[in-house]
Amino acid sequence: MTRIFGVLMLAALAGCGADGEPIRPTAQASVGVGSHGVHGAVGTTLRRGNVRVGMGVAL
Known part of the structure; x- marks a missing residue:
């Protein structure tokens, strides 16, 4: 429990x-x-150094 x-x-x-x-x-x-x-689309991106992670959705 303490480790968690x-x-x-x-x-x-x-x-x-x-x-x-x-x-x-x-x-x-x-x-x-x-x-x-x-049509529309929205998304978000997180960037840390050379790593980029994105997520989006098209409406």
Whole structure:
């Protein structure tokens, strides 16, 4: 139990940026109009050094 609590505390510490600068997300949004109607998309990206992780959805 103590080890699990310790790991959770370290994860919270890393997540809040206390060991360095916090990771800031970037958001994207787009709206398009074409012959098939109107479409939109939204997404977010997290970047840390050379690693970039993104997630989005098209509407």
